[in-house]
Amino acid sequence: MSTPASDNAAPSAWLLSLPALVFFAVIVIVPLIMTVVLSFHDWGEYKGIQPVFILKNWIEIWSDPYFGEMFARTFRIAILVTLITAVFGAPEAYILNRMRAPWRGIFVLVLLGPLLISIVARTLGWALLFGGNSGVVNAALMKLGVISSPIPFMFTETGVIIALAHVLMPFMVLSVWAALQRVDPQIENAAASLGAGHFTTLRRVIFPQIVPGVLSGGIIVFALSASAFATPAIIGGRRLKVAATLAYDEFLNTLNWPLGAAVATLLLVCLVVTIVGANRLIERRYAEVFR
Amino acid sequence: MSFLVLRELKKTYGDFVAVEALSLDVQRGEFISLLGPSGCGKTTTLQMVAGFVEPTGGAILLDGHDLVAMKPSRRGLGVVFQSYALFPHMTAAENVAFGLEMQKVGRAERDERVRNALELVGLGGFAERYPRRMSGGQQQRVALARALVIRPHVLLLDEPLSNLDAKLREEMQIELRQIQRTVGTTTILVTHDQSEAMALSDRIVVMNGGRVEQIAAPQEAYERPATPFVAGFLGKTNELSGTARVEGGETRVVIADGRWASRRPIDGAVIASVRPEKIAFADCAAGRLTGLVKTRIFQGNHWLYRIETLAGQVFVIRQNGGEPMPAENDKVGLTWRPEDMALRAADGRR
Ligand SMILES: Nc1ncnc2c1ncn2[C@@H]1O[C@H](COP(=O)(O)OP(=O)(O)O)[C@@H](O)[C@H]1O
Numbered sequence: 001m002s003t004p005a006s007d008n009a010a011p012s013a014w015l016l017s018l019p020a021l022v023f024f025a026v027i028v029i030v031p032l033i034m035t036v037v038l039s040f041h042d043w044g045e046y047k048g049i050q051p052v053f054i055l056k057n058w059i060e061i062w063s064d065p066y067f068g069e070m071f072a073r074t075f076r077i078a079i080l081v082t083l084i085t086a087v088f089g090a091p092e093a094y095i096l097n098r099m100r101a102p103w104r105g106i107f108v109l110v111l112l113g114p115l116l117i118s119i120v121a122r123t124l125g126w127a128l129l130f131g132g133n134s135g136v137v138n139a140a141l142m143k144l145g146v147i148s149s150p151i152p153f154m155f156t157e158t159g160v161i162i163a164l165a166h167v168l169m170p171f172m173v174l175s176v177w178a179a180l181q182r183v184d185p186q187i188e189n190a191a192a193s194l195g196a197g198h199f200t201t202l203r204r205v206i207f208p209q210i211v212p213g214v215l216s217g218g219i220i221v222f223a224l225s226a227s228a229f230a231t232p233a234i235i236g237g238r239r240l241k242v243a244a245t246l247a248y249d250e251f252l253n254t255l256n257w258p259l260g261a262a263v264a265t266l267l268l269v270c271l272v273v274t275i276v277g278a279n280r281l282i283e284r285r286y287a288e289v290f291r
Numbered sequence: 292m293s294f295l296v297l298r299e300l301k302k303t304y305g306d307f308v309a310v311e312a313l314s315l316d317v318q319r320g321e322f323i324s325l326l327g328p329s330g331c332g333k334t335t336t337l338q339m340v341a342g343f344v345e346p347t348g349g350a351i352l353l354d355g356h357d358l359v360a361m362k363p364s365r366r367g368l369g370v371v372f373q374s375y376a377l378f379p380h381m382t383a384a385e386n387v388a389f390g391l392e393m394q395k396v397g398r399a400e401r402d403e404r405v406r407n408a409l410e411l412v413g414l415g416g417f418a419e420r421y422p423r424r425m426s427g428g429q430q431q432r433v434a435l436a437r438a439l440v441i442r443p444h445v446l447l448l449d450e451p452l453s454n455l456d457a458k459l460r461e462e463m464q465i466e467l468r469q470i471q472r473t474v475g476t477t478t479i480l481v482t483h484d485q486s487e488a489m490a491l492s493d494r495i496v497v498m499n500g501g502r503v504e505q506i507a508a509p510q511e512a513y514e515r516p517a518t519p520f521v522a523g524f525l526g527k528t529n530e531l532s533g534t535a536r537v538e539g540g541e542t543r544v545v546i547a548d549g550r551w552a553s554r555r556p557i558d559g560a561v562i563a564s565v566r567p568e569k570i571a572f573a574d575c576a577a578g579r580l581t582g583l584v585k586t587r588i589f590q591g592n593h594w595l596y597r598i599e600t601l602a603g604q605v606f607v608i609r610q611n612g613g614e615p616m617p618a619e620n621d622k623v624g625l626t627w628r629p630e631d632m633a634l635r636a637a638d639g640r641r
């Protein structure tokens with residue numbers, strides 16, 4: 001809001017936020033610029049990093065289909081994870097919102113569980129459940145004769161998607177829940193008094209109101225899964241690389257920092273474009289309704 | 292048989308009794324108000340009729356049919372909520388059309404009825420507006436149109452005007468009453484505002500702590516309150532202690548230095564209840580209750596006086612007719628007609 005009062009307050013407000021701005025610049029902006037600059041440097045196995053300006057890394061990413069495949073996989077995983085969290089998370093948030101006092105707290109804790117456990121422990125848990133012949137779930141299913149060979153989980157896209165959806169579910173649920181909290185508690189009664197059944201009320205009254213929550217949750221989940229490192233690194237391993245693990249390998253294994261920087265920069269640019277675009281769309285679409 | 296019958300309706304939450312054996316007969320086309328302080332069970336009662344709260348006991352009959360077993364979506368009642376509960380993602384017209392869509396009313400008729408309903412509440416030009424872009428009063432009208440357009444058997448209003456500022460509230464009261472007269476829908480209004488209840492209703496149900504204190508026409512309840520609670524809740528009243536003695540077919544009432552003759556046979560210590568606007572000023576003759584004017588406040592169309600008497604403080608309201616009025620620190624006598632004074636025994640007997 002721009003009232004005269006807040007305009008007058010502006011100089012001191014800037015002054016007050018100066019330390020935070022400096023801090024932000026030093027730890028975020030500067031490394032970011034350095035990474036972008038690095039992506040234009042040259043590198044050779046014997047000569048190391050050469051501080052010159054060339055497009056070699058960018059041309060390599062552009063022309064080698066290997067990189068295209070990595071990025072396609074990254075975004076395929078991110079989209080599927082986003083869809084899965086939306087499909088399961090939105091109803092979960094709705095149910096959570098309707099729960100009574102003790103249960104709601106307990107289930108919020110269960111929901112937040114994955115965030116409270118170290119990412120390594122959690123991913124190893126998935127690996128223990130599904131990994132190879134000896135994974136608990138696979139072993140049990142095979143003993144029962146439900147499946148004849150283990151469900152491939154480790155080093156597969158399916159595995160990465162399931163594990164990521166699990167970790168990122170809280171972001172979707174909390175985002176939808178926040179949208180639900182803004183819904184008038186009497187609105188379902190209002191719909192009922194006008195003759196709408198439960199399903200119609202959900203479809204025509206509740207769902208349209210939580211769409212913004214689903215979309216903003218979707219943006220968070222998409223960004224986090226496209227840039228996820230630990231889960232794809234442990235479950236996908238060397239065989240199933242995504243953009244983040246690819247950049248990591250260039251940095252630490254091949255030691256080709258400039259190429260890694262180019263991959264990282266491209267990933268960042270793709271993400272920013274997607275997020276800003278999606279956000280624009282949401283704001284334009286729902287500006288009328290949700291101020 | 293009455294159109295809507297509530298019989299011994301009851302609701303408890305654990306040990307807490309929210310509504311206790313409420314019985315009420317509503318005639319077709321009648322405007323009834325449930326009036327009482329916050330927490331007395333008005334909303335609970337209304338929600339039991341609407342079907343959002345399940346009664347612990349009792350029956351609700353609409354035109355002779357049992358409502359309790361019926362789902363809220365089948366009852367065909369129009370409800371206006373205190374928060375309006377409009378659908379924010381739909382325009383005013385879409386909000387109003389929703390109930391008709393549920394009734395599978397055809398497109399052409401639907402559009403026609405939506406237009407008429409919006410016009411009825413004075414929102415003809417606002418059909419395409421979203422609720423969040425409307426003022427409180429406009430949202431309130433959309434909610435009313437949405438409830439009325441389905442031609443409900445009964446219209447239920449839960450504090451519909453309480454979120455509006457005082458001036459708008461008064462306008463809407465008049466409009467609400469006029470619309471209800473035009474459409475003729477049987478209406479139950481919940482309110483904690485006694486002047487709103489009196490202005491709008493054919494009959495008032497005064498509630499307190501989950502119990503009904505009195506069911507009567509507004510004037511009746513005001514002039515002849517059944518209980519001290521009703522007397523205190525409907526407008527201001529003066530409660531004065533005195534004594535009464537039956538003497539030769541007449542009751543002599545003594546309040547401090549004032550004396551009255553009443554027809555009510557009552558003996559002993561009494562409490563007399565007199566409305567401030569029923570008290571007139573007179574000179575300090577013998578046998579009159581006298582006092583000193585402590586404060587007087589000018590309120591435009593009337594004066595509000597606080598008089599210090601031997602029987603305690605007395606509030607007096609006098610119309611501003613232009614004649615000279617007693618000033619502060621004047622000594623005045625107070626008179627009222629015996630029939631304007633409600634007497635009850637001081638120890639609680641009635
Ligand atoms: N779901 C509930 N659980 C427990 N107590 C309730 C519930 N709903 C209402 N009450 C209690 O019932 C009483 C009547 O409530 P209500 O009908 O909303 O009063 P009001 O007359 O202000 O509309 C209040 O004391 C309230 O605290």
Ligand SMILES: [Mg+2]
Nearest residue numbers: 333334335450
């Ligand atoms: Mg209430």
